Amino acid sequence: MQPSPGAPSEAGTVVTAALLVIGDEILSGRTKDKNIAYIAEYLTNLGIDLREVRVVPDVEDEIVAAVNALRHRYTHVFTTGGIGPTHDDITADAIARAFGVPIDVDPRAVALLLERIPKDQFNEARRRMARIPAGAELIENSVSKAPGFSLGNVHVMAGVPTIMQAMLDGLAPRLATGRKVLSRSVPAGLKEGDIAGPLGVVQTAFPDVSIGSYPTFEEGVGFTTTLVLRSRDEGRLAEAQAAVLAMLAEVRAGPAVGT
Amino acid sequence: MQPSPGAPSEAGTVVTAALLVIGDEILSGRTKDKNIAYIAEYLTNLGIDLREVRVVPDVEDEIVAAVNALRHRYTHVFTTGGIGPTHDDITADAIARAFGVPIDVDPRAVALLLERIPKDQFNEARRRMARIPAGAELIENSVSKAPGFSLGNVHVMAGVPTIMQAMLDGLAPRLATGRKVLSRSVPAGLKEGDIAGPLGVVQTAFPDVSIGSYPTFEEGVGFTTTLVLRSRDEGRLAEAQAAVLAMLAEVRAGPAVGT
Numbered sequence: 472m473q474p475s476p477g478a479p480s481e482a483g484t485v486v487t488a489a490l491l492v493i494g495d496e497i498l499s500g501r502t503k504d505k506n507i508a509y510i511a512e513y514l515t516n517l518g519i520d521l522r523e524v525r526v527v528p529d530v531e532d533e534i535v536a537a538v539n540a541l542r543h544r545y546t547h548v549f550t551t552g553g554i555g556p557t558h559d560d561i562t563a564d565a566i567a568r569a570f571g572v573p574i575d576v577d578p579r580a581v582a583l584l585l586e587r588i589p590k591d592q593f594n595e596a597r598r599r600m601a602r603i604p605a606g607a608e609l610i611e612n613s614v615s616k617a618p619g620f621s622l623g624n625v626h627v628m629a630g631v632p633t634i635m636q637a638m639l640d641g642l643a644p645r646l647a648t649g650r651k652v653l654s655r656s657v658p659a660g661l662k663e664g665d666i667a668g669p670l671g672v673v674q675t676a677f678p679d680v681s682i683g684s685y686p687t688f689e690e691g692v693g694f695t696t697t698l699v700l701r702s703r704d705e706g707r708l709a710e711a712q713a714a715v716l717a718m719l720a721e722v723r724a725g726p727a728v729g730t
Numbered sequence: 731m732q733p734s735p736g737a738p739s740e741a742g743t744v745v746t747a748a749l750l751v752i753g754d755e756i757l758s759g760r761t762k763d764k765n766i767a768y769i770a771e772y773l774t775n776l777g778i779d780l781r782e783v784r785v786v787p788d789v790e791d792e793i794v795a796a797v798n799a800l801r802h803r804y805t806h807v808f809t810t811g812g813i814g815p816t817h818d819d820i821t822a823d824a825i826a827r828a829f830g831v832p833i834d835v836d837p838r839a840v841a842l843l844l845e846r847i848p849k850d851q852f853n854e855a856r857r858r859m860a861r862i863p864a865g866a867e868l869i870e871n872s873v874s875k876a877p878g879f880s881l882g883n884v885h886v887m888a889g890v891p892t893i894m895q896a897m898l899d900g901l902a903p904r905l906a907t908g909r910k911v912l913s914r915s916v917p918a919g920l921k922e923g924d925i926a927g928p929l930g931v932v933q934t935a936f937p938d939v940s941i942g943s944y945p946t947f948e949e950g951v952g953f954t955t956t957l958v959l960r961s962r963d964e965g966r967l968a969e970a971q972a973a974v975l976a977m978l979a980e981v982r983a984g985p986a987v988g989t
Contacts, residue, residue, distance in 0.1 A: 511759030688892055
């Protein structure tokens with residue numbers, strides 16, 4: 472779903488984030504992560520700069536260390552995974568430990584779970600999903616009811632993609648967001664090595680516009696390049712794009728490729 | 731390609747790894763990473779435990795800090811991205827700085843590049859791709875010739891998936907590898923909340939077998955669960971699998987689901 476930002480954007484504000492993916496199954500290769508790309512794009516559309524991603528195993532010490540390393544560095548930390556009812560779901564306890572706060576069954580979370588789970592099936596394991604650290608705000612999810620939570624600037628979400636996505640939609644309206652980074656994609660139609668020199672000159676002239684060069688390789692066809700320009704300033708972005716297009720035209724018309 | 735391991739496996743040896751993905755384009759969501767899942771599975775098949783993944787931007791300080799945090803902790807560190815000819819390709823310089831060694835154009839790398847690039851097109855930018863830190867061993871790639879390199883326990887590879895994969899094949903024969911983790915997948919056919927209690931009991935009885943519980947959710951169908959058992963010991967794996975199957979049969983036959 473398209474994100475609907477909460478706090479109004481302020482010109483110039485830079486809001487940053489890290490993502491912590493929790494799960495042995497990603498590290499073993501058994502499960503192909505689908506959340507990193509989704510969250511990266513979603514946050515970019517909200518005006519939040521994703522600055523770092525970490526994937527760690529279901530090991531409490533590792534989760535605690537990563538959360539504490541990240542939460543002091545970035546505006547937001549998002550986590551995915553490890554909030555189900557089984558023995559390997561240890562994220563909520565790890566977050567409580569990282570913040571040094573107690574954790575217990577939360578009546579608000581119980582009420583949400585009982586909207587979906589019949590009372591006679593609300594066993595000890597399912598009650599575990601209602602364990603929420605003290606002081607946390609719940610993140611509702613429209614798909615399966617079991618909530619995530621925000622504690623301080625750490626937002627704890629499910630690992631199952633459809634549920635994570637529902638939580639992100641529930642969470643977005645209350646997230647501090649910044650001024651959105653705008654981008655322009657320019658297919659260069661040339662190899663990186665043929666444009667790298669003059670492209671570096673353009674980058675130096677536009678230090679406030681980030682210019683990325685992305686090669687793709689196809690067997691039999693060889694390399695081609697896409698240039699991506701990114702800036703919060705529409706005017707500067709347009710100027711940089713014009714400079715890149717002029718540079719490309721010059722290289723194409725040039726006396727000899729590769730000189 | 732299937733990995734061909736180098737150093738012979740030693741019983742009981744645990745060989746660990748971290749993966750450092752370098753690239754703004756992954757963090758902005760523009761490019762969906764394909765390397766994490768591929769490398770995770772490849773290393774698992776080699777008997778190397780991937781313990782951590784980090785994604786960082788094209789910022790030298792961030793790369794240096796991540797490399798130095800990871801290389802002292804794990805047997806191997808693999809990096810992807812940032813070794814092309816453009817201004818945003820700064821990985822080789824960052825690795826040299828992380829190790830405190832000089833970096834310069836390497837005649838071995840030049841020779842490899844000249845196998846593909848005509849001499850009159852071997853410009854300054856392309857020569858940049860031959861910059862290799864002092865003391866590094868080259869990682870050849872059969873696809874595009876431009877080499878990666880290993881410096882100490884850090885293995886620096888391309889970001890373009892087909893090229894990264896060719897480099898991994900070139901690198902695998904000289905990697906220290908360990909005893910392979912074996913795994914068994916058991917489709918539970920039940921919801922996590924219905925088996926979490928007795929599953930925890932099985933896990934406690936088999937502390938040397940890691941039992942992961944992975945829910946999937948389908949709209950209209952609801953939740954189901956796959957259990958994944960992992961161990962280096964074939965015998966213990968089989969015993970744990972039998973215990974899990976017995977537990978599942980008991981839950982299915984049980985008096986009331988959810989009690």
